[in-house]
Amino acid sequence: xxxxxxxxxxxxxxxxRVNALLVVIxxxxxxxxxxxxxxxxxxSAFGKAFNDSRFVSIAWLVLPVIGLLERVGLQEHARSFxxxxxxxxxxxxxxxxxxxxxxxxxxGLLSVAGHAQSVKPLIAPMAExxxxxxxxxxxxxxxxxxxxxxxxxxxxxxFFGEDVFLAIGSILLMVxxxxxxxxxxxxxxxSLWAIPTAIAAFLVHGARLVLLDRNLSGKSAGGRK
Amino acid sequence: xxxYSTLYVLxxxxxxxxxxxxxxxxxxPKNYTxxxxxxxxxxxxxxxxxxxxxxxxxxxxALALVAGTGGLGMGRPDTTSADDRKAFAITFRxxxxxxxxxxxxxxxxxxxxxxxxxxxxxxxxxxxQSTLISLAFAAIAAGITAMILFRQNISxxxxxxxxxxxxxxxxxxxxxxxxxxxxxxxxxxxxxVVGDIASQVVxxxxxxxxxxxxxxxxxLFTMVMGNAxxxxxxxxxxxxxxxxxxxxxxxxxxxxxxxxxxxxxGTLMTPLAANFNIVPAALLELKDRNHxxxxxxxxxxxxxxxxxxxxYALAFN
Numbered sequence: 001x002x003x004x005x006x007x008x009x010x011x012x013x014x015x016x017r018v019n020a021l022l023v024v025i026x027x028x029x030x031x032x033x034x035x036x037x038x039x040x041x042x043x044s045a046f047g048k049a050f051n052d053s054r055f056v057s058i059a060w061l062v063l064p065v066i067g068l069l070e071r072v073g074l075q076e077h078a079r080s081f082x083x084x085x086x087x088x089x090x091x092x093x094x095x096x097x098x099x100x101x102x103x104x105x106x107x108g109l110l111s112v113a114g115h116a117q118s119v120k121p122l123i124a125p126m127a128e129x130x131x132x133x134x135x136x137x138x139x140x141x142x143x144x145x146x147x148x149x150x151x152x153x154x155x156x157x158x159f160f161g162e163d164v165f166l167a168i169g170s171i172l173l174m175v176x177x178x179x180x181x182x183x184x185x186x187x188x189x190x191s192l193w194a195i196p197t198a199i200a201a202f203l204v205h206g207a208r209l210v211l212l213d214r215n216l217s218g219k220s221a222g223g224r225k
Numbered sequence: 226x227x228x229y230s231t232l233y234v235l236x237x238x239x240x241x242x243x244x245x246x247x248x249x250x251x252x253x254p255k256n257y258t259x260x261x262x263x264x265x266x267x268x269x270x271x272x273x274x275x276x277x278x279x280x281x282x283x284x285x286x287a288l289a290l291v292a293g294t295g296g297l298g299m300g301r302p303d304t305t306s307a308d309d310r311k312a313f314a315i316t317f318r319x320x321x322x323x324x325x326x327x328x329x330x331x332x333x334x335x336x337x338x339x340x341x342x343x344x345x346x347x348x349x350x351x352x353x354q355s356t357l358i359s360l361a362f363a364a365i366a367a368g369i370t371a372m373i374l375f376r377q378n379i380s381x382x383x384x385x386x387x388x389x390x391x392x393x394x395x396x397x398x399x400x401x402x403x404x405x406x407x408x409x410x411x412x413x414x415x416x417x418v419v420g421d422i423a424s425q426v427v428x429x430x431x432x433x434x435x436x437x438x439x440x441x442x443x444x445l446f447t448m449v450m451g452n453a454x455x456x457x458x459x460x461x462x463x464x465x466x467x468x469x470x471x472x473x474x475x476x477x478x479x480x481x482x483x484x485x486x487x488x489x490x491g492t493l494m495t496p497l498a499a500n501f502n503i504v505p506a507a508l509l510e511l512k513d514r515n516h517x518x519x520x521x522x523x524x525x526x527x528x529x530x531x532x533x534x535x536x537y538a539l540a541f542n
Contacts, residue, residue, distance in 0.1 A: 032409055046405050073314035
C-alpha cells in the first residue's frame, strides 16, 4: 500500500500548486524509497528514464519559426482575414477545426496540427477575432475562455479521432497487451470500436461550441442595452 | 541514417543559444539562473548519453531545484511592437501563410517519403521516428523561408524562440519529467497495487457495476499517471480480462477500445498530461494554468458517461 504514497504526493502537490517539477521529482523519490530502493538508485532510475524520454521535448524545435512568424504579424493577419467573413463565429470556426482535427487524426496525421504550430499562431487569434467582430468590448475573461476553448478543441479532436487509425500507438499497445494474455484481436476491430465514441465526441463538444457562441452573443446583446 | 540523436544535437544547440542570449540579457532580473536552467536542458540533449544514469538524475534534480526556487525570470528579447506587427500584416498579407502552411505540409510529406528513401540498405529515417523528424525538418525549412521572405536577420528566430521559451518556462520540461515519473512508478509496481484494489471492489454479480469500475477506474488512474497508456495494462489485467471478458463474456476488442477512450477522458482532466493541458495554457498566456482543463471537464465527464454506456450496451451481446 505504501507504494501509493508517491501518487498522494502528486495529488497534494498539484492541488497546492507547488512547482510541478519539484512535485514530480519528490513523488519519484518517495515512490522509490517506499519500494525499497536507495536514494541513489531512484535518482539513477529517474535520470535514465529522463534521458530515454528526450524525444518528448524535440517538438520545441518549432519555437523559433513560430516566434518569427509572430514577429512579422501572422497573428494580426489571421485576425484581419477571419473578420472579413461575417458568417464565421467563434463557435463555427472551432467546430470546423474540431472536424478537421478529428478527420486528419483518424487517418493518422497527428502532427499536421497542434498547440504550438496551429492553435497559438492561427486558431486562437482567429477565434478571438471572430468574437471581436460581434462585440468590440469583449472582456478579458471572455478572451481567455476563447483561447482555452481553442486548445481544448484541439485536444478533443485529437483524442477522439486518433484511435480510428489502425497503426496508432494506443491501438498497437492494446493488440500487444491482449496478445500477451492470449487474446487475439485485429487492429481493425479496435479501430472500428472507436467510431461510436468519435461521433459522440463530435456531437458533445460541437454542442458546447454552439453554446459558446450563444453565450458570447448574449453578453454583447446585454452590452447594447 | 537520421535518428533522434541528430535532433538531440539540434535541440541542444538551440537551448544553448537561448542560454547564452539569456545570460547577456540584463533586462531579466534572474538572467544567471534562467540561463543556468536552459543551459542544463541543453546539456541533457548534448551530453545525456555520456554522463551516466546518476549524472542524468543529478542534472534533473538541479533543473527542478532551479525552477522550484523561482529561478526562472522573463527577459525582454528584441521583438516587434503591436503596431509594427499590424504594419507587417498589411504589407506581407497572405505571404505570411506560406511558412505557416509549410510546417504541416512538409511534416506530412516527410512522414511518408523519408522512410522510403534507402541509404546503404537501410531507410534514411526509421518509420517509427519519421513524424517527429519530419516535424523538425519542417520547422527548420519554414524558418529559413520566413527569414528570406520577410528579410529577417539571423538573430531574429533565436530571440523570438527564446521569448516563447521564457513564456512557457519550466512547463517546457514537464512532459518529459512526467514520462520519467511513469517509469519510476512502473519500477515500484504502483500499477499492480492499483489493479489489486480495483479487482477487489468489483462485484461478481453485477455487469453494470463492473463496467463502471473499469471505465471510471481507467479515467481516474489515467489522471494520476498522466496518460492512458500507463493505465490500460493495469485496469485491463485487474478488471477487464478477468471480469468483463472472462466472466461476463465481453467482446475483447470493444472492452479494450472503449476502455482506452474512457482513459482519454481522464487525460483531458489532469495537469499531469502536461503537453496537452499545461503547455498550451502557457503558450496562450492564460492566467490560470488549469484553464484548458476547466474548459475540457464538461466534455470529458459527458464522454466518460457515454463511453461507459456504450460499452454496457454494445460489448456484451
